[in-house]
Amino acid sequence: MIRAFHRWPGLLALALVTILALSGAALSVFPAAERIAAPQAEAGLTVGALAERIRAIYPGVEQIRRSPSGRITAYWFDQGAPGAAVIEPATGRGVASADPNQAERWLTNLHRSLFLGDGGRIAMAAGAAAMLVLALSGAALVARRAGGWRHWFAPLRGPLAGRLHVEIARIAVFGLVLSASTALWMTASTFDLLPDGSVTPAAPAEVSGKTGAALNEIAALRQTPVAALRELSFPYPGDVTDVFTLKTAQGTGYLDQGTGALLSWADLTGWERISETIYMLHTGQGAAALGLLLGLVALGVPAMSMTGTLIWFAGRRGRPRIRGNQPAGRAETILLVGSEGGSTWGFAATLHAALTEAGQSVHVSPMSAFAPHRYTRAGQIIVLAATYGDGAAPASAKGFLARLGATDYAPDAPLAVLGFGDRSFPAYCGFAKAVADAAEAKGWPQLLPLDTIDRQSPQDFARWGRALGEVLGIDLELTHQPVLPRTETLTLVSRRDYGAEVQAPTAILRFALPRTTLWRRLAGTGFARFDAGDLIGILPEGSPVPRFYSLASARRDGFIEIVVKKHPGGLCSGQLTALEPGDAVTAFRRRNPGFRPGRGRAPLILIGAGTGIGPLAGFVRANARHRPIHLFFGMRHPDSDYLYGEEMPDWQEEGRLARLVTAVSRGARPHYVQDALRGDTAALARLIRDGARVMVCGGRDMAAGVTDALAEILAPTGLTPALLKAEGRYVEDVY
Structure with a gap:
């Protein structure tokens, strides 16, 4: 459900949200530019002193305004002709035109209304609402993918588009929530959907009838610093009944033009302060640094739009469409899928179709969406779980075990766990076994014992399906055609x-x-x-x-x-x-993101035998930055299977390979790669203690021997292969 809330506003409002974000990002520059360019008042300057300076230069001054950036603008009449200028506070003289920036005005109209008046304002408000839905639902999805809010910045894996999408979202989501919610508030205020909340001072009951009070002698003006000024309006010339109107950060008041007395005052209400704060947060007026930050955040929107579209298309191609998927609260059978590359979803689609044809109502969702409180009608829960790397959870099962561990009790509906993997790997169906063990520890009733599917075998799947059908009392024939990526x-x-x-x-x-x-x-x-x-x-x-x-x-x-x-x-x-x-x-x-050299300059210890040299040779070949690489390579005989033997000297000469140690297993004195490691104990212990990363590729028997050898080598240091694996400094690609 959350994924749908995230997907459809993004796809339907893609252009609108992009325009909103890009125009907002452009507008964020202007408050900062204005703050830099505007002459600033000196510390301690009062409104009275400033007004005296300006009136000395422009006797017909009618109004003085101070923007949140500190820019002071004066408006006057001179022999019937209006004038306006940006004021230098130190002299009271105009130093720049007060005309609005045409580019800023054009962008503002685009951002607010698409040049379409009220209809455009409503459209842009819809775009802001879509952005808010995208940000909130995206935050929930990021937390789900990371395994919970506490793991918000956990390392990611998966296709580049997906990782970029989430990395940008992690940083941008809070700013987008702020920008979108303040935009909706301002739109609602524009259309009078919110209470005004403002209070104006009471009209003066009587005035002195005098004129000509010295501005710097008026107490309210003399006591108000320029930094607190919003606006000072002068009385109409010759009208003894008119008054000064002073607006500050605290409120609004009327001043007698003859005596300078404060005739009435109204404090700024709490509602007005909230409205002003929201205006500042959205526009950056008065908070230029925040405005620039939100502008940078907004630039993430077009990037997320593009990567999100790529993810959507890739998902449509890579994951089979499951027709007739029932809501979780109405389903008799719940299918939870843990998949890394997408193939397990194909098996889920086959099972869903067969169960539906047999009269079952079925709900399919990723394991990361595990929510037992929603399965109110479930008669059974089936988990289809692939394994990532060395027994880890695949992408769509992130956080499942943590959620299961956090529940007070297991669901009443019995559980069947089916693992998918490759028997040639040492951690065959390791994650599925972990799920079964956690369920048993939680007291979750069992529908079927843990079973496994080797190398996506349709025959294994059909056999398991018949066993499931017997337990459910239905005739269940699972005929699965593997859905492969585009070849x-x-x-x-x-x-x-x-x-x-x-x-x-x-x-x-x-x-x-x-x-x-x-x-x-x-x-x-x-x-x-x-x-x-x-x-x-x-x-x-x-x-x-x-x-x-x-x-x-x-x-x-x-x-x-x-x-x-x-x-x-x-x-x-x-x-x-x-x-x-x-x-x-x-x-x-x-992709195989779990088997990468990683970034940085930490030394690499590459260990392989036979065909396991393949990716290791690729890492050496790519080492143009001369990261220290120590390669341990096992072969049968140098005259027969010294793979990449022609390139090794060149790589050493070019600085791509710091050291090469070979082990020959055929001959008078058989020597295996683990023996070569034991013969280099001191150097290896020093490298690993100093942060080196170990990468092993080859047969599982060789990998087991390497683990044992490194355990012996590291024993005096207090380190172990298991600890290095937990730190991400020991990775394997074995078969």
Whole structure:
């Protein structure tokens, strides 16, 4: 529901909100410019002294105004001709034209009414209302994605457009709420929808009938500093019944022009003070720094509009449309989805359709929207949970475990948890297992035992569906066709072969970059933007299930490169290692933001064996800033599978690679990469103690050995691999 409240005002009022924000940002500059340019009154100058100076220069002065910026403007008549000027307070003389800035006037009319009068004012008010809804709903969505309000600035992951959208929103949302709400207040005041609340002084019962009081001798003028002045209006010449009208930051009063006596006074009401404060907050008049800050915030609106549109289009392409989704309060079955790349939503759509056809009313939502108090009619709750990285929650499940832990009791409706993952990874369905364990600890009744789906297997899903149908007492056949990202054709341009001598055929395959559209470049989808360490999904002939390989190159390298080892009976590896230059494969890119070198100058310790060298070589190749990189690489024999052996000396000479340590496992004295680590204990302990980041890529057995070796190395320092992982300084990409 919150997502819909956020999406539709943004899409429907996109142009209006953008105009409102850009014109507001432009207008925010003028109060600051006026504050800088306006001559300021010296400290201690009173209204009486200022008025004397001005009247000495302009005897026909009728009014003196002081704007919130401190600019003083005088208006007069000279031989029947009106005049006006910005005043230098020190002399009382005009120093600049008082005519309004034409650009400011044009922008103000655009901002307030689109040059359309009252109808335009109503339209812009609707734009402000849409902006307020967007800001409030966006804040709720940011908190949900971050895992709660306390984690507002938690690190993000996901596509670039989504991360930019949230990063800007984190900073801009408070300013946008302020700007939009004050705009609505001012519009309501313009159309008299709010009470006036102002009080004017009582009309003087009698005046002295005299004229000519010295301005600097009038007590009220002599005691009022210029900084408090709003406006001083002079009596009409020759009219002995007229009076001075003094408006200040405290109120309004009438002064006798002959005696200077205060005839009546009315303090500024609380309502007037609120109105003035709201005007100041919205326009920046009297608070130039705040105005500039809100103007900068407003510039985030067009950026969020663009990224939001990209997110919407990407969501429509990447997530299947679930038709007939019932409200949570009326659904018999609740489906909660935890997905990182979007594939789990496809399984949810298949399950939703099958349950609906069987007569169930079903509600589907992300796990991050878990709200058990809303599931008033639920007979069962089903969680479909993928796993991110080393057992972490995927993007759409952020905060689920925290919400479950915070509930006083588990829902009455029994729970079934289905995990999605890849058995080749050590943390296979780790998050789903964590959900099942947390539910059991909470006393949540079980509908089905925890089950898992390996590599998006439609057969596993159908088997689980039959078990679910038996428990529900319905005939449930789940026929799932995986929804894959948009694929592209990659053409092989070169290959380098290794490993034949040790019966482990391995190849470095380099593909040409596919052509990409401007839209995909802006959106950063497909191969329009990628980094070493991202994953390439390749669809082998004869299988609908993709196989994933780590990229050894980035977009800026100008090619797509992977390292592939041929496995006995391996469908995809067999096809890839048989490719010749000019052959093509069908592939797509999947982000892998958890396996990145990170920013900064902290040293990198890269550890890999066999084909695990691929992304590590990509990191070294990209190290143009000469960050200290220490590479530990395990191979079978340097004469057969020394992958990237030709490039290593060049990278060292160029300063991209600080140190290379190799381990050879075939020969008279087998030496593995974990042995190489133990042989460098002192240097490694020093590097890690000083902040180095460890990155491991390769087989899970190798990764386990590396973890054990580092645990031994770090024991004297008080550090552990688990602690480094918790700090984000130890990351793995293992298979």
